[in-house]
Amino acid sequence: MRFASFIFDGVSQALKRNSMVPKVVVLVAVSGGGLIAYSESQSDHGASIVRSSETEPKKKKLVVLGTGWAGTSFLKNLDGSLYDIQVVSPRNYFAFTPLLPSVTCGTVEARSIVEPIRKIIKKKNGEVRFCEAECFKIDPVNKKVHCQANAGSNLNGTGEFVVDYDYLVIAMGAKANTFNTPGVVEHCHFLKEVEDAQRIRRSVIDSLEKANLPNLSEEEKRKNLQFVIVGGGPTGVEFAAELHDFLTEDVGKIYPNIRDLVRITVVEAGGHILSMFDKRITAFAEQKFQREGIDVKLGYKVTKVSDKAITMVDRANTVTDLPYGMVVWSTGIGTRPVIRSFMEEIGQADRRALATDEWMRVQGLENVYALGDCATIYQRKVMEDISAIFNVADKDNSGTLTVKEIQDVLGDICERYPQVQLYLKSRDMRGLVDLLNDAEGNERKENRELSIEEFKKALAHVDSQVKFLPATAQVAAQQGEYLAKCFNRMKKCEEKPEGPLRIRGTGRHRFRPFSKIIEKMEGGLLIHGLDLSPIPNINNMAHVVVHMIQMS
Amino acid sequence: MRFASFIFDGVSQALKRNSMVPKVVVLVAVSGGGLIAYSESQSDHGASIVRSSETEPKKKKLVVLGTGWAGTSFLKNLDGSLYDIQVVSPRNYFAFTPLLPSVTCGTVEARSIVEPIRKIIKKKNGEVRFCEAECFKIDPVNKKVHCQANAGSNLNGTGEFVVDYDYLVIAMGAKANTFNTPGVVEHCHFLKEVEDAQRIRRSVIDSLEKANLPNLSEEEKRKNLQFVIVGGGPTGVEFAAELHDFLTEDVGKIYPNIRDLVRITVVEAGGHILSMFDKRITAFAEQKFQREGIDVKLGYKVTKVSDKAITMVDRANTVTDLPYGMVVWSTGIGTRPVIRSFMEEIGQADRRALATDEWMRVQGLENVYALGDCATIYQRKVMEDISAIFNVADKDNSGTLTVKEIQDVLGDICERYPQVQLYLKSRDMRGLVDLLNDAEGNERKENRELSIEEFKKALAHVDSQVKFLPATAQVAAQQGEYLAKCFNRMKKCEEKPEGPLRIRGTGRHRFRPFSKIIEKMEGGLLIHGLDLSPIPNINNMAHVVVHMIQMS
Incomplete structure (x- = not known):
């Protein structure tokens, strides 16, 4: 589906650029013939045949570390033809971890809960390479990852090699946390x-x-x-x-x-x-x-x-x-040593997982992304940006905000700072105007204007709603899917940004932030009548409940 | 089937002892009711209900070492109610080894070629105990085997224990032979x-x-x-x-x-x-x-x-x-260290496997049996016993043998020394009389008599036909079945021996020797037109041939 629509997009854009092409060409390109030509062209890496730009540079090198929930979900949703993709993971399979407890007693066989990564890769457009090796050092300065396969794989016997990247996706998961308990x-x-x-x-x-x-x-x-x-x-x-x-x-x-x-x-x-x-x-x-x-x-x-x-x-x-x-x-779970060293190198030594922004980018680094259990999304607080928000909203630079001015940027603020919407929801409010009422204690007239101090006061308690996402299979899988879709539309969104207004910059963010998506998911779960937020491990949980029903 | 006939035997014997029991009782006992009563009686170890003797002594302790082809076949065929049985093996399953090469490439899953020993044991009459442990020392003087389970199984942490036996069946197999090649x-x-x-x-x-x-x-x-x-x-x-x-x-x-x-x-x-x-x-x-x-x-x-x-x-x-x-x-294959030490202790240090007689008894020991890859049957040579054979045949002590006297013991000699029959077959002779002709070079009259020297000359080349059985799954399984049947009829055959005449003793051997059975098997295989003797690994061979046909 994605495949067909991708071609259709390409063709539509070609059509816009060259408006005298008769309509019949479009029909031909969308029909089976185009697909066949496209899929055949894969074998000689000829994906550029479909994309119109002849001057396109060499594909960017995308390195993916890890094949757990996050890494595999990213790979499954990625358009393999857009990047030169190298996957590095010590396991050449994806494991459906919620069923691991069943493997311990023979209820389920181990082979039933694994899926070979090469099988997943084979279904992708373009060439995706896989290495069974473990990354032991990430070097963001030189844009390299150092990896080690089992000893003896090359003739000098160390099994070490280095992979260059343009984009790096870190999805290495976590290790079991022993709290340093002896034994x-x-x-x-x-x-x-x-x-x-x-x-x-x-x-x-x-x-x-x-x-x-x-x-x-x-x-x-x-x-x-x-x-x-x-x-x-x-x-x-x-x-x-x-x-x-x-x-x-x-x-x-x-x-x-x-x-x-x-x-x-x-x-x-x-x-x-x-x-x-x-x-x-x-x-x-x-x-x-x-x-x-x-x-x-x-x-x-x-x-x-x-x-x-x-x-x-x-x-x-x-x-x-x-x-x-x-x-x-x-x-x-605890932090893997390689992630720990990497965090120390990039000045995140005091955290328990790699801090990323709401677009999964590791804070302070260009083109390095982290998702799943090895990462935490650091949600920017409204209070940190309050002056910048005020300035963006204050279009006429009057030093005060009208309700109209606030309403104009409200969508962007709620998207960029989802805690605002959560706060409204937790207080049963319908919009930001209610929030202003609340701060003032009485009804606000449309024409009254807010000073920056009043604006700060209105939003003072909003950040209490900032939530960290649980380290679960579901979050990891959704992050992988989200990031893959961003990568698929990287070019398109650079030209036509889809995200909210930049608060500390000009223009718009390229993509909508991830947190928005999670919020939707939680809403979905609330429908079933159980308050499952924060969801610790939704897959496991469902399994526990099913199991207990079976037991009883 | 064996089960029903066993009861039937018991009932028949009871009938013989007590001839006024009306015939209708027999019919009732053979029908389902008898079987149910019998199988129910197992739960409280009441097998003696069926057997009539009230004065029967405590059951003899039978220890079986190993659960490969020989050990498992022995267990499957053994009447568990007759002995106090203890099985010791480092593996709690039987593996169908000819399919191992298929497991290496995933053609067959490992779980498909194993059978839990406890499942086999559960089907037995009586109680059979199983220990997952490895025997590391056999002590024939004190009738004990020393075993070791994984460390930490008992509180002193050694995992060692000792098991007494009255009868010991050694079926521990062999180890891979490296010929001491370094590395x-x-x-x-x-x-x-x-x-x-x-x-x-x-x-x-x-x-x-x-x-x-x-x-x-x-x-x-x-x-x-x-x-x-x-x-x-x-x-x-x-x-x-x-x-x-x-x-x-x-x-x-x-x-x-x-x-x-x-x-x-x-x-x-x-x-x-x-x-x-x-x-x-x-x-x-x-x-x-x-x-x-x-x-x-x-x-x-x-x-x-x-x-x-x-x-x-x-x-x-x-x-x-x-x-x-x-x-x-x-x-x-090579000799396991525990078997090597045992062989040194019982004076068999110069051999490559435990030497047994044709009834699977380890040479020189009472009540210790060995079968499968850890043992070799040592077939007695005719020439070693030639004087004794002559004396047994010479019933009238005349110092010479008539053809009639030879023919009287011929069946026993062929059973005790199967090489005689193999030799006759290899020379296309129909009987011993032909052999005498051959030795003399001319036809022998019925009434001529043979001196011991002439008798020796006639049988001089017979021992060239002594064969060692190949170390194969099939031989091991057949030995296990043979020995189990001997154990099942131990009491009966002590009263009524079934074997050939004792050459260096009086009376008959209790059982027919094992070699007789193998000879039959080889005959059966020869029918298919291929000379497969000596058969190295008949199961593997069949599999290789099938595989090659599939490949071609």
Whole structure:
């Protein structure tokens, strides 16, 4: 679809430039023949045949790091014919991560939740190259990324190589967060990658086999059959539920003599499991777990993991040792070392993820974009720009704003600063005029004018509505799609900007900012009657709910 | 079926002992009701309800080591109610090894070729226990086996335990034979276990991904895409054929730019690949490989494997270095360390596998049996027993044998020494009388008598027909079935021996020897017009042939 309309756009533009071309040509170009000619021209990289400019420069080099939700969604939506595209990722597949907990117990096979990147790439127009390697250094000064494949791939044996870029898209995700707890890396399983899920699967069976050995005391058996999940978020809860089903339904039949010694414990530092969801979901999950015999330890913080036991303290500082057979650690995400170094280099050392603007551009860098779990969109605050906003709105440079002047820029302000609209919504207001009323406490007449001080006062509390987007599969996928569409229309939007008015510059932004799109999504979800904002992991959450319905 | 007939046997015996029971009881017992009662009685280990003896002693402890072809076949055929059975194996599944080469390229999924041992055990009468552990020491003096599970399974953390036995069945298989070639263990893949096949699968893809990295010279790419198979036996050839199909059919589409650099080389020290098969199969395979572009290096011996290249010498002692991306080593089997130590302890240090008699008993030990790849049946030679045979045949102690006397023991001799029959067959003779003619050179009259010297002369060349059975899945499976049937009828056959006359003892052997059964099998295979004896790996062979037909 995108394909056909792209050609149609091209043809329409050609038509505008050269208005004596008879209409019949357009019809021919849009019909099948044009498509065939186009797709055939791909094989010899002849995409320029369709685009009319003969003087077009060499394609820009676009490097994409990562093939998770963000990277894959970006690739899927990108028009491959516009750039010279190089993808670098340590995994040559995309994994549907919300189903990872199901892989741990064999409910779903690992091969069912992966999609080869080369299969995705093959469907693209143009040539997209893929390298199975890991980026270990980003050099924004020289516009290069340093990568390393498995050792021994080239004859000097280091496996290192360098890739140049014009545009860089960083979608490298995050790593599991251990909060520097001693022993976690050595003794715990994580549940972020397909290999993690497969390792957990083997480890569950190993625990059962170990408990089944002869000459073991009951204490030893119980130790081997103690499964611990640290972290009561969606991943941990989903895994606990899957494990419970597996242990009661299948293991009972296969290992009947150890069935009654199995125990699952969920350790959560907070006061509730699934605390990021609606209270009804939390309560349902906690009651369900209690009925099923899953032990939920709330308010316990793990301080150490040894090869035999995990040590935790409760809120009264009482220390407990829990001997275990297997531990899965899922307490959220942390920053990857390569991102950490990059952040230090570009002066973002004090943040937890790469800060980008609302167009996904890494702050302070040209042509470097970051999305997904490795990035956070830094929403500009109204108060930081209040004078500039005032000046833009004050077209006649009178030093005061009329309601008319405000209404003229209102659309742009709401687009650029979505917190304004959220604030209005949270107060049940219909427009900025209501906001002015609110600040003043009485109804404002159309002809009254606002000084900059009054304007500041009116917008004073708006920034309280600035939200950070949750690090979820859904946000990452939407960011990838958004950015791909920007890249697809880069040229067009440079000529005809679509975004809001520039507050600290002239003219308009090229694209509408991303935050606008998320807001729409949240609205959509609210329709279903549950307040799911902020959405921690919508895919996982849906899965947890489905799972619990199945369990009950 | 076996189940029903077992009950029927029991009922028949009861009937014989108690002849006034009316016939109608038999009918009821054989119908469904009897079966249900029987199977229900399993849950409380009440198998003795069916067997009539109330004074039966405690069940003998039977320990089975290994769950490969031999061990699993033994378990499947064993009547679990007769013994207190403990199975110890490092793998809790049985793997259909002839399909391993197909797992390496994803033609078959690993899960499709494995069967959980617990599933097999569950179908048995009586209770069979399984431990996932590896036996590391067999102590025949104290009748114990020392085993080790993964570390940390008990609280002292060693994972060691000891199991007592009354009967021990050793079916631990063999390990890959490296001929002590340096670097093989470090740098080569083997293809004996499911994990090996999975590792090879990942390694093949890794090689392709490595060759696909940017900035590699063509030499580096060729190195990464050089797949080497050492050993031109059925496993190596089958793997080479699978890999070839995968690389030409699938890889060409996914990695089009490196397709033409891929090279498969089979290195074989002998003069031909598949040399253990009929010459027509060898010739077909060699021609096929040549047509397909698989490089077969005959007469090359690998002397060293480094991380970059394998070093080999041809028959003219020319040394060649071949840089590789991946090597699979499949040059046959060697003795496992635990079997090697055991053999040294029982005075078999000079052998390559555990020597057993024709009833699978380890030579020199009571109640220890060995089968499959870890064992070899040592067929007694006629010449070693010739005086004893003469004495057994010479019933009237006249010091000479009549033709009649020879004919009386002929059946037993042929059963005990199958080489006699093979020798007769190889010379197109119909019976022992012909053999006597042959020795003397002229026709023998019925009434002439043979001295011991003449008897020796007649049988002088018979032992040239002694054959060792090939180390194959089929032989192992048949040995397992044979031994299980012996164990099932142990009691019955002690009372009523079924075997041939004891030559160096009195009475009869309890069971017919195993070699008799193999001879029948070979006869069956000869019917198909191909001389497949000695059969190296009949399952693999069939698969190779099928594969080649598919390829052509």
